[in-house]
Amino acid sequence: VETSYEGILRGILSLFQLTKGQPQVHHIFYCSDTTSWTEMRAFAYRCFYSQGALHQLIQPELLSALVQDQFTQFLHKLAKQQPKRLFRLGIVTTASTSHLQLVNSLKALQIVSTIQDQDLLDKTALQEVIKELIKGNSTLVTSHIAGLGKSTYIRDEIQRNHKLYIKFSISGSINVDTLAERLRTLGKKMTSIDVALHIDIGVVDNIQQLNELLYCLLLFRSFRLGQEAAYIPANIPIYIELDSSPHSLTAHAKIIYFNFYHVIILKL
Structure with a gap:
Protein backbone atom coordinates (compact mmCIF):
# COMPACT_ATOMS: atom_id res chain seq x y z
CA VAL A 1 0.00 0.00 0.00
CA ASP A 122 -13.52 4.38 2.89
CA LYS A 123 -14.22 6.84 5.72
CA THR A 124 -17.42 5.11 6.84
CA ALA A 125 -15.89 1.62 6.83
CA LEU A 126 -12.77 2.90 8.59
CA GLN A 127 -14.94 4.47 11.29
CA GLU A 128 -16.75 1.18 11.85
CA VAL A 129 -13.49 -0.76 12.19
CA ILE A 130 -12.08 1.77 14.66
CA LYS A 131 -15.32 1.79 16.69
CA GLU A 132 -15.17 -1.99 16.90
CA LEU A 133 -11.57 -1.86 18.13
CA ILE A 134 -12.14 0.77 20.83
CA LYS A 135 -15.51 -0.79 21.83
CA GLY A 136 -16.77 2.50 23.29
CA ASN A 137 -14.25 2.24 26.10
CA SER A 138 -12.21 5.37 25.32
CA THR A 139 -13.16 9.03 25.74
CA LEU A 140 -11.37 12.11 24.44
CA VAL A 141 -11.54 15.25 26.62
CA THR A 142 -10.34 18.56 25.20
CA SER A 143 -11.02 22.30 25.12
CA HIS A 144 -10.11 25.22 22.88
CA ILE A 145 -8.42 27.11 25.72
CA ALA A 146 -6.47 26.01 28.79
CA GLY A 147 -7.67 26.19 32.38
CA LEU A 148 -11.19 24.78 31.99
CA GLY A 149 -10.63 21.83 34.29
CA LYS A 150 -10.12 18.87 31.96
CA SER A 151 -8.13 16.91 34.55
CA THR A 152 -10.71 17.62 37.25
CA TYR A 153 -13.53 16.55 34.94
CA ILE A 154 -11.81 13.23 34.18
CA ARG A 155 -10.99 12.53 37.83
CA ASP A 156 -14.58 13.30 38.88
CA GLU A 157 -15.98 11.13 36.08
CA ILE A 158 -13.79 8.18 37.09
CA GLN A 159 -14.75 8.54 40.74
CA ARG A 160 -18.44 8.85 39.78
CA ASN A 161 -18.14 5.47 38.07
CA HIS A 162 -16.53 4.04 41.24
CA LYS A 163 -13.20 3.32 39.54
CA LEU A 164 -9.65 3.65 40.86
CA TYR A 165 -8.01 6.67 39.19
CA ILE A 166 -4.61 6.12 37.50
CA LYS A 167 -2.83 8.91 35.61
CA PHE A 168 -0.24 8.47 32.85
CA SER A 169 1.40 11.58 31.36
CA ILE A 170 3.09 11.90 27.97
CA SER A 171 4.98 15.05 26.98
CA GLY A 172 8.24 16.37 25.57
CA SER A 173 10.64 14.00 23.86
CA ILE A 174 9.08 10.54 23.60
CA ASN A 175 11.18 7.49 24.43
CA VAL A 176 8.91 4.52 23.75
CA ASP A 177 10.97 2.11 25.85
CA THR A 178 10.76 4.44 28.85
CA LEU A 179 7.00 4.85 28.33
CA ALA A 180 6.56 1.09 28.05
CA GLU A 181 8.49 0.55 31.28
CA ARG A 182 6.36 3.16 33.06
CA LEU A 183 3.18 1.52 31.76
CA ARG A 184 4.37 -1.91 32.85
CA THR A 185 4.96 -0.52 36.34
CA LEU A 186 1.42 0.87 36.35
CA GLY A 187 0.18 -2.43 34.94
CA LYS A 188 0.46 -4.03 38.36
CA LYS A 189 -2.41 -1.74 39.40
CA MET A 190 -4.40 -2.41 36.21
CA THR A 191 -5.29 -6.03 36.92
CA SER A 192 -8.65 -5.06 38.38
CA ILE A 193 -11.79 -4.10 36.45
CA ASP A 194 -12.30 -1.31 39.02
CA VAL A 195 -9.62 0.84 37.38
CA ALA A 196 -9.72 3.68 34.82
CA LEU A 197 -6.71 5.24 33.09
CA HIS A 198 -6.24 8.98 32.47
CA ILE A 199 -3.69 9.59 29.67
CA ASP A 200 -2.62 13.24 29.87
CA ILE A 201 -0.98 14.34 26.60
CA GLY A 202 1.00 17.56 26.81
CA VAL A 203 3.22 19.28 24.24
CA VAL A 204 5.09 16.51 22.39
CA ASP A 205 8.19 16.98 20.22
CA ASN A 206 7.50 14.16 17.75
CA ILE A 207 3.83 14.01 16.74
CA GLN A 208 4.52 11.11 14.35
CA GLN A 209 5.83 8.90 17.12
CA LEU A 210 2.95 9.97 19.38
CA ASN A 211 0.51 8.98 16.63
CA GLU A 212 2.03 5.50 16.23
CA LEU A 213 2.22 4.99 19.98
CA LEU A 214 -1.39 6.05 20.57
CA TYR A 215 -3.07 3.99 17.88
CA CYS A 216 -1.26 0.89 19.10
CA LEU A 217 -2.17 1.67 22.69
CA LEU A 218 -5.75 2.85 22.14
CA LEU A 219 -6.85 0.57 19.28
CA PHE A 220 -4.86 -2.58 20.07
CA ARG A 221 -4.31 -1.93 23.81
CA SER A 222 -0.61 -2.77 23.50
CA PHE A 223 2.49 -1.47 21.78
CA ARG A 224 6.05 -2.43 21.02
CA LEU A 225 7.78 0.24 18.97
CA GLY A 226 11.16 -0.20 20.67
CA GLN A 227 12.57 -3.07 22.71
CA GLU A 228 10.01 -2.99 25.52
CA ALA A 229 6.33 -3.96 25.33
CA ALA A 230 3.32 -2.64 27.25
CA TYR A 231 -0.28 -3.79 27.56
CA ILE A 232 -3.56 -2.32 28.88
CA PRO A 233 -6.48 -4.73 29.50
CA ALA A 234 -9.38 -4.17 27.08
CA ASN A 235 -11.95 -3.76 29.88
CA ILE A 236 -10.23 -0.71 31.40
CA PRO A 237 -11.80 2.65 30.39
CA ILE A 238 -9.31 5.17 28.99
CA TYR A 239 -9.75 8.94 29.16
CA ILE A 240 -7.42 10.96 26.92
CA GLU A 241 -6.75 14.59 27.85
CA LEU A 242 -5.25 16.78 25.11
CA ASP A 243 -3.14 19.87 25.69
CA SER A 244 -4.96 23.02 24.57
CA SER A 245 -2.06 25.06 23.20
CA PRO A 246 -2.43 26.19 19.55
CA HIS A 247 0.60 24.10 18.54
CA SER A 248 -0.84 20.95 20.10
CA LEU A 249 -4.33 21.48 18.66
CA THR A 250 -2.82 21.76 15.16
CA ALA A 251 -0.71 18.65 15.70
CA HIS A 252 -3.55 16.59 17.16
CA ALA A 253 -5.68 17.35 14.09
CA LYS A 254 -3.32 15.01 12.19
CA ILE A 255 -4.28 12.07 14.42
CA ILE A 256 -7.21 10.88 12.31
CA TYR A 257 -8.65 8.25 14.64
CA PHE A 258 -9.43 10.97 17.20
CA ASN A 259 -12.19 11.96 14.74
CA PHE A 260 -13.99 8.70 15.52
CA TYR A 261 -13.83 8.94 19.33
CA HIS A 262 -16.46 9.95 21.81
CA VAL A 263 -15.32 13.54 22.36
CA ILE A 264 -16.13 15.86 25.27
CA ILE A 265 -15.20 19.51 24.67
CA LEU A 266 -15.19 21.69 27.78
CA LYS A 267 -16.29 25.29 27.23
CA LEU A 268 -16.51 28.48 29.27
Missing part, protein backbone atom coordinates in the same frame (compact mmCIF):
# COMPACT_ATOMS: atom_id res chain seq x y z
CA GLU A 2 1.44 3.35 -1.07
CA THR A 3 -0.10 6.13 1.01
CA SER A 4 0.50 9.39 2.85
CA TYR A 5 1.67 9.55 6.45
CA GLU A 6 -1.90 10.34 7.52
CA GLY A 7 -3.08 7.25 5.63
CA ILE A 8 -0.85 4.70 7.38
CA LEU A 9 -3.50 3.55 9.86
CA ARG A 10 -6.07 3.30 7.06
CA GLY A 11 -3.59 1.18 5.09
CA ILE A 12 -2.90 -1.12 8.06
CA LEU A 13 -6.56 -1.73 8.87
CA SER A 14 -7.46 -2.10 5.18
CA LEU A 15 -4.89 -4.88 4.70
CA PHE A 16 -6.25 -6.77 7.70
CA GLN A 17 -9.78 -6.31 6.32
CA LEU A 18 -8.85 -7.43 2.78
CA THR A 19 -7.18 -10.59 4.09
CA LYS A 20 -10.01 -11.19 6.59
CA GLY A 21 -7.53 -11.11 9.46
CA GLN A 22 -8.13 -9.84 12.98
CA PRO A 23 -5.94 -6.76 13.66
CA GLN A 24 -3.11 -7.82 15.97
CA VAL A 25 -0.42 -5.43 17.14
CA HIS A 26 2.23 -8.18 17.25
CA HIS A 27 1.67 -8.67 13.51
CA ILE A 28 2.75 -5.06 12.81
CA PHE A 29 6.41 -4.02 12.62
CA TYR A 30 7.30 -0.32 12.54
CA CYS A 31 10.57 0.50 10.81
CA SER A 32 12.90 3.33 11.75
CA ASP A 33 16.34 4.50 10.69
CA THR A 34 17.77 2.59 13.68
CA THR A 35 16.08 -0.76 12.93
CA SER A 36 18.75 -3.45 12.84
CA TRP A 37 19.16 -6.47 10.61
CA THR A 38 18.71 -8.68 13.69
CA GLU A 39 15.23 -7.22 14.28
CA MET A 40 14.32 -7.59 10.60
CA ARG A 41 15.51 -11.20 10.51
CA ALA A 42 13.30 -12.00 13.52
CA PHE A 43 10.36 -10.34 11.73
CA ALA A 44 11.08 -12.37 8.57
CA TYR A 45 11.01 -15.62 10.56
CA ARG A 46 7.71 -14.67 12.24
CA CYS A 47 6.17 -13.75 8.91
CA PHE A 48 7.39 -16.83 7.03
CA TYR A 49 6.45 -19.38 9.69
CA SER A 50 3.16 -17.89 10.92
CA GLN A 51 0.90 -20.27 8.96
CA GLY A 52 -0.85 -17.72 6.79
CA ALA A 53 -1.32 -14.87 9.28
CA LEU A 54 -0.73 -11.45 7.74
CA HIS A 55 2.33 -9.60 9.03
CA GLN A 56 2.79 -5.96 8.08
CA LEU A 57 5.95 -3.94 7.56
CA ILE A 58 5.36 -0.22 8.09
CA GLN A 59 7.50 2.42 6.36
CA PRO A 60 10.38 0.18 5.20
CA GLU A 61 11.75 3.20 3.33
CA LEU A 62 13.22 4.27 6.69
CA LEU A 63 15.50 1.21 6.73
CA SER A 64 19.07 1.54 5.55
CA ALA A 65 19.78 0.25 2.04
CA LEU A 66 21.90 -2.53 3.54
CA VAL A 67 19.13 -3.76 5.87
CA GLN A 68 16.57 -3.66 3.03
CA ASP A 69 18.91 -5.76 0.89
CA GLN A 70 19.60 -8.25 3.71
CA PHE A 71 15.88 -8.64 4.39
CA THR A 72 14.90 -9.36 0.79
CA GLN A 73 17.82 -11.74 0.27
CA PHE A 74 16.81 -13.62 3.42
CA LEU A 75 13.18 -13.94 2.26
CA HIS A 76 14.43 -15.16 -1.13
CA LYS A 77 16.51 -17.77 0.67
CA LEU A 78 13.59 -18.97 2.83
CA ALA A 79 11.25 -19.14 -0.18
CA LYS A 80 13.82 -21.11 -2.18
CA GLN A 81 14.40 -23.57 0.67
CA GLN A 82 10.66 -24.13 1.21
CA PRO A 83 8.87 -23.21 -2.05
CA LYS A 84 5.55 -24.73 -0.97
CA ARG A 85 5.26 -22.70 2.22
CA LEU A 86 2.81 -19.83 1.93
CA PHE A 87 3.25 -16.60 3.85
CA ARG A 88 1.57 -13.19 3.90
CA LEU A 89 3.53 -9.96 4.05
CA GLY A 90 1.86 -6.55 3.82
CA ILE A 91 3.87 -3.40 3.22
CA VAL A 92 2.59 0.10 3.99
CA THR A 93 4.86 2.83 2.68
CA THR A 94 4.83 6.60 2.34
CA ALA A 95 7.43 6.40 -0.45
CA SER A 96 6.88 5.67 -4.12
CA THR A 97 6.92 1.87 -4.48
CA SER A 98 8.63 2.21 -7.86
CA HIS A 99 11.66 3.69 -6.10
CA LEU A 100 11.59 1.47 -3.00
CA GLN A 101 14.48 -0.98 -3.05
CA LEU A 102 12.79 -3.52 -0.79
CA VAL A 103 9.63 -3.74 -2.93
CA ASN A 104 11.55 -3.93 -6.21
CA SER A 105 13.67 -6.79 -4.85
CA LEU A 106 10.58 -8.71 -3.69
CA LYS A 107 9.03 -8.39 -7.15
CA ALA A 108 11.57 -10.97 -8.32
CA LEU A 109 9.60 -13.54 -6.30
CA GLN A 110 6.57 -12.67 -8.46
CA ILE A 111 4.37 -12.43 -5.38
CA VAL A 112 3.93 -8.66 -5.14
CA SER A 113 0.61 -6.94 -5.83
CA THR A 114 -0.19 -3.29 -5.26
CA ILE A 115 -3.36 -2.23 -3.43
CA GLN A 116 -4.91 0.87 -4.98
CA ASP A 117 -6.54 3.66 -3.00
CA GLN A 118 -10.03 2.66 -4.15
CA ASP A 119 -9.47 -0.78 -2.61
CA LEU A 120 -8.82 0.67 0.86
CA LEU A 121 -11.46 1.27 3.52
Whole structure:
Protein backbone atom coordinates (compact mmCIF):
# COMPACT_ATOMS: atom_id res chain seq x y z
CA VAL A 1 0.00 0.00 0.00
CA GLU A 2 1.44 3.35 -1.07
CA THR A 3 -0.10 6.13 1.01
CA SER A 4 0.50 9.39 2.85
CA TYR A 5 1.67 9.55 6.45
CA GLU A 6 -1.90 10.34 7.52
CA GLY A 7 -3.08 7.25 5.63
CA ILE A 8 -0.85 4.70 7.38
CA LEU A 9 -3.50 3.55 9.86
CA ARG A 10 -6.07 3.30 7.06
CA GLY A 11 -3.59 1.18 5.09
CA ILE A 12 -2.90 -1.12 8.06
CA LEU A 13 -6.56 -1.73 8.87
CA SER A 14 -7.46 -2.10 5.18
CA LEU A 15 -4.89 -4.88 4.70
CA PHE A 16 -6.25 -6.77 7.70
CA GLN A 17 -9.78 -6.31 6.32
CA LEU A 18 -8.85 -7.43 2.78
CA THR A 19 -7.18 -10.59 4.09
CA LYS A 20 -10.01 -11.19 6.59
CA GLY A 21 -7.53 -11.11 9.46
CA GLN A 22 -8.13 -9.84 12.98
CA PRO A 23 -5.94 -6.76 13.66
CA GLN A 24 -3.11 -7.82 15.97
CA VAL A 25 -0.42 -5.43 17.14
CA HIS A 26 2.23 -8.18 17.25
CA HIS A 27 1.67 -8.67 13.51
CA ILE A 28 2.75 -5.06 12.81
CA PHE A 29 6.41 -4.02 12.62
CA TYR A 30 7.30 -0.32 12.54
CA CYS A 31 10.57 0.50 10.81
CA SER A 32 12.90 3.33 11.75
CA ASP A 33 16.34 4.50 10.69
CA THR A 34 17.77 2.59 13.68
CA THR A 35 16.08 -0.76 12.93
CA SER A 36 18.75 -3.45 12.84
CA TRP A 37 19.16 -6.47 10.61
CA THR A 38 18.71 -8.68 13.69
CA GLU A 39 15.23 -7.22 14.28
CA MET A 40 14.32 -7.59 10.60
CA ARG A 41 15.51 -11.20 10.51
CA ALA A 42 13.30 -12.00 13.52
CA PHE A 43 10.36 -10.34 11.73
CA ALA A 44 11.08 -12.37 8.57
CA TYR A 45 11.01 -15.62 10.56
CA ARG A 46 7.71 -14.67 12.24
CA CYS A 47 6.17 -13.75 8.91
CA PHE A 48 7.39 -16.83 7.03
CA TYR A 49 6.45 -19.38 9.69
CA SER A 50 3.16 -17.89 10.92
CA GLN A 51 0.90 -20.27 8.96
CA GLY A 52 -0.85 -17.72 6.79
CA ALA A 53 -1.32 -14.87 9.28
CA LEU A 54 -0.73 -11.45 7.74
CA HIS A 55 2.33 -9.60 9.03
CA GLN A 56 2.79 -5.96 8.08
CA LEU A 57 5.95 -3.94 7.56
CA ILE A 58 5.36 -0.22 8.09
CA GLN A 59 7.50 2.42 6.36
CA PRO A 60 10.38 0.18 5.20
CA GLU A 61 11.75 3.20 3.33
CA LEU A 62 13.22 4.27 6.69
CA LEU A 63 15.50 1.21 6.73
CA SER A 64 19.07 1.54 5.55
CA ALA A 65 19.78 0.25 2.04
CA LEU A 66 21.90 -2.53 3.54
CA VAL A 67 19.13 -3.76 5.87
CA GLN A 68 16.57 -3.66 3.03
CA ASP A 69 18.91 -5.76 0.89
CA GLN A 70 19.60 -8.25 3.71
CA PHE A 71 15.88 -8.64 4.39
CA THR A 72 14.90 -9.36 0.79
CA GLN A 73 17.82 -11.74 0.27
CA PHE A 74 16.81 -13.62 3.42
CA LEU A 75 13.18 -13.94 2.26
CA HIS A 76 14.43 -15.16 -1.13
CA LYS A 77 16.51 -17.77 0.67
CA LEU A 78 13.59 -18.97 2.83
CA ALA A 79 11.25 -19.14 -0.18
CA LYS A 80 13.82 -21.11 -2.18
CA GLN A 81 14.40 -23.57 0.67
CA GLN A 82 10.66 -24.13 1.21
CA PRO A 83 8.87 -23.21 -2.05
CA LYS A 84 5.55 -24.73 -0.97
CA ARG A 85 5.26 -22.70 2.22
CA LEU A 86 2.81 -19.83 1.93
CA PHE A 87 3.25 -16.60 3.85
CA ARG A 88 1.57 -13.19 3.90
CA LEU A 89 3.53 -9.96 4.05
CA GLY A 90 1.86 -6.55 3.82
CA ILE A 91 3.87 -3.40 3.22
CA VAL A 92 2.59 0.10 3.99
CA THR A 93 4.86 2.83 2.68
CA THR A 94 4.83 6.60 2.34
CA ALA A 95 7.43 6.40 -0.45
CA SER A 96 6.88 5.67 -4.12
CA THR A 97 6.92 1.87 -4.48
CA SER A 98 8.63 2.21 -7.86
CA HIS A 99 11.66 3.69 -6.10
CA LEU A 100 11.59 1.47 -3.00
CA GLN A 101 14.48 -0.98 -3.05
CA LEU A 102 12.79 -3.52 -0.79
CA VAL A 103 9.63 -3.74 -2.93
CA ASN A 104 11.55 -3.93 -6.21
CA SER A 105 13.67 -6.79 -4.85
CA LEU A 106 10.58 -8.71 -3.69
CA LYS A 107 9.03 -8.39 -7.15
CA ALA A 108 11.57 -10.97 -8.32
CA LEU A 109 9.60 -13.54 -6.30
CA GLN A 110 6.57 -12.67 -8.46
CA ILE A 111 4.37 -12.43 -5.38
CA VAL A 112 3.93 -8.66 -5.14
CA SER A 113 0.61 -6.94 -5.83
CA THR A 114 -0.19 -3.29 -5.26
CA ILE A 115 -3.36 -2.23 -3.43
CA GLN A 116 -4.91 0.87 -4.98
CA ASP A 117 -6.54 3.66 -3.00
CA GLN A 118 -10.03 2.66 -4.15
CA ASP A 119 -9.47 -0.78 -2.61
CA LEU A 120 -8.82 0.67 0.86
CA LEU A 121 -11.46 1.27 3.52
CA ASP A 122 -13.52 4.38 2.89
CA LYS A 123 -14.22 6.84 5.72
CA THR A 124 -17.42 5.11 6.84
CA ALA A 125 -15.89 1.62 6.83
CA LEU A 126 -12.77 2.90 8.59
CA GLN A 127 -14.94 4.47 11.29
CA GLU A 128 -16.75 1.18 11.85
CA VAL A 129 -13.49 -0.76 12.19
CA ILE A 130 -12.08 1.77 14.66
CA LYS A 131 -15.32 1.79 16.69
CA GLU A 132 -15.17 -1.99 16.90
CA LEU A 133 -11.57 -1.86 18.13
CA ILE A 134 -12.14 0.77 20.83
CA LYS A 135 -15.51 -0.79 21.83
CA GLY A 136 -16.77 2.50 23.29
CA ASN A 137 -14.25 2.24 26.10
CA SER A 138 -12.21 5.37 25.32
CA THR A 139 -13.16 9.03 25.74
CA LEU A 140 -11.37 12.11 24.44
CA VAL A 141 -11.54 15.25 26.62
CA THR A 142 -10.34 18.56 25.20
CA SER A 143 -11.02 22.30 25.12
CA HIS A 144 -10.11 25.22 22.88
CA ILE A 145 -8.42 27.11 25.72
CA ALA A 146 -6.47 26.01 28.79
CA GLY A 147 -7.67 26.19 32.38
CA LEU A 148 -11.19 24.78 31.99
CA GLY A 149 -10.63 21.83 34.29
CA LYS A 150 -10.12 18.87 31.96
CA SER A 151 -8.13 16.91 34.55
CA THR A 152 -10.71 17.62 37.25
CA TYR A 153 -13.53 16.55 34.94
CA ILE A 154 -11.81 13.23 34.18
CA ARG A 155 -10.99 12.53 37.83
CA ASP A 156 -14.58 13.30 38.88
CA GLU A 157 -15.98 11.13 36.08
CA ILE A 158 -13.79 8.18 37.09
CA GLN A 159 -14.75 8.54 40.74
CA ARG A 160 -18.44 8.85 39.78
CA ASN A 161 -18.14 5.47 38.07
CA HIS A 162 -16.53 4.04 41.24
CA LYS A 163 -13.20 3.32 39.54
CA LEU A 164 -9.65 3.65 40.86
CA TYR A 165 -8.01 6.67 39.19
CA ILE A 166 -4.61 6.12 37.50
CA LYS A 167 -2.83 8.91 35.61
CA PHE A 168 -0.24 8.47 32.85
CA SER A 169 1.40 11.58 31.36
CA ILE A 170 3.09 11.90 27.97
CA SER A 171 4.98 15.05 26.98
CA GLY A 172 8.24 16.37 25.57
CA SER A 173 10.64 14.00 23.86
CA ILE A 174 9.08 10.54 23.60
CA ASN A 175 11.18 7.49 24.43
CA VAL A 176 8.91 4.52 23.75
CA ASP A 177 10.97 2.11 25.85
CA THR A 178 10.76 4.44 28.85
CA LEU A 179 7.00 4.85 28.33
CA ALA A 180 6.56 1.09 28.05
CA GLU A 181 8.49 0.55 31.28
CA ARG A 182 6.36 3.16 33.06
CA LEU A 183 3.18 1.52 31.76
CA ARG A 184 4.37 -1.91 32.85
CA THR A 185 4.96 -0.52 36.34
CA LEU A 186 1.42 0.87 36.35
CA GLY A 187 0.18 -2.43 34.94
CA LYS A 188 0.46 -4.03 38.36
CA LYS A 189 -2.41 -1.74 39.40
CA MET A 190 -4.40 -2.41 36.21
CA THR A 191 -5.29 -6.03 36.92
CA SER A 192 -8.65 -5.06 38.38
CA ILE A 193 -11.79 -4.10 36.45
CA ASP A 194 -12.30 -1.31 39.02
CA VAL A 195 -9.62 0.84 37.38
CA ALA A 196 -9.72 3.68 34.82
CA LEU A 197 -6.71 5.24 33.09
CA HIS A 198 -6.24 8.98 32.47
CA ILE A 199 -3.69 9.59 29.67
CA ASP A 200 -2.62 13.24 29.87
CA ILE A 201 -0.98 14.34 26.60
CA GLY A 202 1.00 17.56 26.81
CA VAL A 203 3.22 19.28 24.24
CA VAL A 204 5.09 16.51 22.39
CA ASP A 205 8.19 16.98 20.22
CA ASN A 206 7.50 14.16 17.75
CA ILE A 207 3.83 14.01 16.74
CA GLN A 208 4.52 11.11 14.35
CA GLN A 209 5.83 8.90 17.12
CA LEU A 210 2.95 9.97 19.38
CA ASN A 211 0.51 8.98 16.63
CA GLU A 212 2.03 5.50 16.23
CA LEU A 213 2.22 4.99 19.98
CA LEU A 214 -1.39 6.05 20.57
CA TYR A 215 -3.07 3.99 17.88
CA CYS A 216 -1.26 0.89 19.10
CA LEU A 217 -2.17 1.67 22.69
CA LEU A 218 -5.75 2.85 22.14
CA LEU A 219 -6.85 0.57 19.28
CA PHE A 220 -4.86 -2.58 20.07
CA ARG A 221 -4.31 -1.93 23.81
CA SER A 222 -0.61 -2.77 23.50
CA PHE A 223 2.49 -1.47 21.78
CA ARG A 224 6.05 -2.43 21.02
CA LEU A 225 7.78 0.24 18.97
CA GLY A 226 11.16 -0.20 20.67
CA GLN A 227 12.57 -3.07 22.71
CA GLU A 228 10.01 -2.99 25.52
CA ALA A 229 6.33 -3.96 25.33
CA ALA A 230 3.32 -2.64 27.25
CA TYR A 231 -0.28 -3.79 27.56
CA ILE A 232 -3.56 -2.32 28.88
CA PRO A 233 -6.48 -4.73 29.50
CA ALA A 234 -9.38 -4.17 27.08
CA ASN A 235 -11.95 -3.76 29.88
CA ILE A 236 -10.23 -0.71 31.40
CA PRO A 237 -11.80 2.65 30.39
CA ILE A 238 -9.31 5.17 28.99
CA TYR A 239 -9.75 8.94 29.16
CA ILE A 240 -7.42 10.96 26.92
CA GLU A 241 -6.75 14.59 27.85
CA LEU A 242 -5.25 16.78 25.11
CA ASP A 243 -3.14 19.87 25.69
CA SER A 244 -4.96 23.02 24.57
CA SER A 245 -2.06 25.06 23.20
CA PRO A 246 -2.43 26.19 19.55
CA HIS A 247 0.60 24.10 18.54
CA SER A 248 -0.84 20.95 20.10
CA LEU A 249 -4.33 21.48 18.66
CA THR A 250 -2.82 21.76 15.16
CA ALA A 251 -0.71 18.65 15.70
CA HIS A 252 -3.55 16.59 17.16
CA ALA A 253 -5.68 17.35 14.09
CA LYS A 254 -3.32 15.01 12.19
CA ILE A 255 -4.28 12.07 14.42
CA ILE A 256 -7.21 10.88 12.31
CA TYR A 257 -8.65 8.25 14.64
CA PHE A 258 -9.43 10.97 17.20
CA ASN A 259 -12.19 11.96 14.74
CA PHE A 260 -13.99 8.70 15.52
CA TYR A 261 -13.83 8.94 19.33
CA HIS A 262 -16.46 9.95 21.81
CA VAL A 263 -15.32 13.54 22.36
CA ILE A 264 -16.13 15.86 25.27
CA ILE A 265 -15.20 19.51 24.67
CA LEU A 266 -15.19 21.69 27.78
CA LYS A 267 -16.29 25.29 27.23
CA LEU A 268 -16.51 28.48 29.27
